[in-house]
Amino acid sequence: MSTEAAVAEIQEPTDIRLSLAQSLVTNLEQGNTAAVEQLINDLASQQESALFQEVGKLTRQLHDSLAIFGMDDRFPDLAENRIPNAKERLNYVIEKTEESAHRTLNAVEEALPIAHELEENGSNMRQDWAKFTRREMNAEEFRQMSKRIETFLESVETDAKQLNQGLSDVMMAQDFQDITGQIIRQVIELVQEMQDGLVTVIRNTGSSSKSSNEDNKKNITAEGPQVNQEDNPDVMSGQDEVDDLLSSLGF
Amino acid sequence: MDKDMKILIVDDFSTMRRIVKNLLRDLGFTNTSEADDGITALPMLKTGKFDFLVTDWNMPGMQGIDLLKAVRADPELSSLPVLMVTAESKKEQIIEAAQAGVNGYVVKPFTAATLKEKIDKIFERIEAA
Numbered sequence: 001m002s003t004e005a006a007v008a009e010i011q012e013p014t015d016i017r018l019s020l021a022q023s024l025v026t027n028l029e030q031g032n033t034a035a036v037e038q039l040i041n042d043l044a045s046q047q048e049s050a051l052f053q054e055v056g057k058l059t060r061q062l063h064d065s066l067a068i069f070g071m072d073d074r075f076p077d078l079a080e081n082r083i084p085n086a087k088e089r090l091n092y093v094i095e096k097t098e099e100s101a102h103r104t105l106n107a108v109e110e111a112l113p114i115a116h117e118l119e120e121n122g123s124n125m126r127q128d129w130a131k132f133t134r135r136e137m138n139a140e141e142f143r144q145m146s147k148r149i150e151t152f153l154e155s156v157e158t159d160a161k162q163l164n165q166g167l168s169d170v171m172m173a174q175d176f177q178d179i180t181g182q183i184i185r186q187v188i189e190l191v192q193e194m195q196d197g198l199v200t201v202i203r204n205t206g207s208s209s210k211s212s213n214e215d216n217k218k219n220i221t222a223e224g225p226q227v228n229q230e231d232n233p234d235v236m237s238g239q240d241e242v243d244d245l246l247s248s249l250g251f
Numbered sequence: 252m253d254k255d256m257k258i259l260i261v262d263d264f265s266t267m268r269r270i271v272k273n274l275l276r277d278l279g280f281t282n283t284s285e286a287d288d289g290i291t292a293l294p295m296l297k298t299g300k301f302d303f304l305v306t307d308w309n310m311p312g313m314q315g316i317d318l319l320k321a322v323r324a325d326p327e328l329s330s331l332p333v334l335m336v337t338a339e340s341k342k343e344q345i346i347e348a349a350q351a352g353v354n355g356y357v358v359k360p361f362t363a364a365t366l367k368e369k370i371d372k373i374f375e376r377i378e379a380a
Contacts, residue, residue: 168363171273175360178267179338182309220347222309222316225338225359236340239365242358245342249349 017046065201074197078190085227086190089183092227096176103173111166114159121152182224252374254279256302261285261292261318262336263310267359271305271336274363278370289313293321296328303370308337308344316344316351323352332373336361 020043027035128145131137137145226235236242258280262268268285275283284299286292288310296304304322308315315335322328334355335348348356354376355369 168277171270172363174266175270178262178264178307179359181264182338220316220343222314222339223341223344224309226340229340232341234342236342236345236358239358239361242340242345242356245345246349246356249346251349 017043020046074193078194078197082190086187089187089227092225093180093183096180100173100176104170107166107169107173111163114162114166118156118159121155125149125152179225183227186224252371252378253302255282256280257300258283258303258305259286259292259295259299259301261288261304261306261310261315263287263307267307267336271366274366275305277363278367289315289318289321292318296322296331297325301331303373304331304333305336306333308335308339308348316348319348319351319353332377334369334373336366 020039024036024039024043027039125148128137128148132142132145226232229235229237236245258275260268260271260275260283262271262285265287268287272283272285275281284295284301286295289306290312292304292306293313295301304318306315306318313321315337319333319335322331322333332354333352334357335353336357336359338359339345340358345356354373357365357369
């Protein structure tokens with residue numbers, strides 16, 4: 001509803017109230033009690049109908065605003081696809097970060113006792129060696145120490161290998177950051193778009209502008225990690241499928 | 252395969268660049284440099300005499316697929332081996348990369364063994380050619 005139309009609708013009852021008030025004054029001056037009472041009632045009912053008109057106007061505005069929501073292509077798409085999709089993506093972020101945290105903790109928990117044992121064995125060995133250099137060791141004790149040194153050196157080799165493996169696992173567990181970062185960035189874009197859309201609706205309340213359709217031209221572009229791989233036959237489920245596809249292309 | 256070859260790692264996430272760099276070092280390749288997207292990578296490639304490019308696809312600025320196309324279109328760089336390491340796993344995307352002339356394609360998340368296998372394969376082919 002335009003402003004001019006709204007003013008015209010209000011103009012008429014104002015005129016009626018003015019003429020009612022004028023005749024009220026005249027009748028009051030003339031001491032016409034019955035007519036005065038009637039006129040006061042008439043004025044009150046005018047007030048009521050103005051209120052009903054306001055409520056009617058608000059109802060129409062609300063209706064128009066709701067119609068814009070329905071007409072803008074983006075809103076049904078947002079509500080039906082992109083918001084549920086964002087929820088799914090954020091759940092995937094939780095999954096990935098949790099998985100990485102467990103992988104890191106597992107590796108650390110496996111590595112810690114190894115490091116502790118290395119420290120302890122090293123310390124014992126140093127004490128043995130000090131005893132030996134002080135010439136406080138008899139032949140039998142020396143034979144036992146030699147044996148311990150041999151096993152220690154062997155264990156150092158395997159322990160170091162295990163620690164190396166654990167540290168590599170910790171490093172590889174950090175790969176979640178890349179994938180989750182991409183997903184969160186996409187969700188931020190979606191939230192930004194929703195915000196822009198809502199601002200447009202607020203600005204356009206009362207006018208029903210239809211947004212231009214986005215160009216649907218098919219363009220192969222980066223989409224980020226695929227979250228729901230099972231439901232999409234076009235998505236490769238892993239390196240093996242990628243390799244199969246590439247070898248079918250002559251790679 | 253020359254272990255001293257110069258490798259450029261392109262990914263917008265520093266953690267991923269670190270992982271790739273560490274894996275390459277484990278495989279014996281220590282001569283690596285990093286770039287965070289195609290726009291920074293391309294001038295480095297043009298002046299840096301790189302022997303191998305490892306790139307992500309999805310990056311702000313210039314995407315990996317466009318970097319690959321720019322490399323193949325440049326007469327100085329056109330024969331540079333390119334390995335794509337990316338989370339993009341749709342069939343049409345892999346076909347697009349293959350048509351653009353990628354030498355290998357690794358999907359994230361990946362393992363050290365996969366990376367090694369793909370690099371070995373790329374250089375086997377190059378040495379056989």
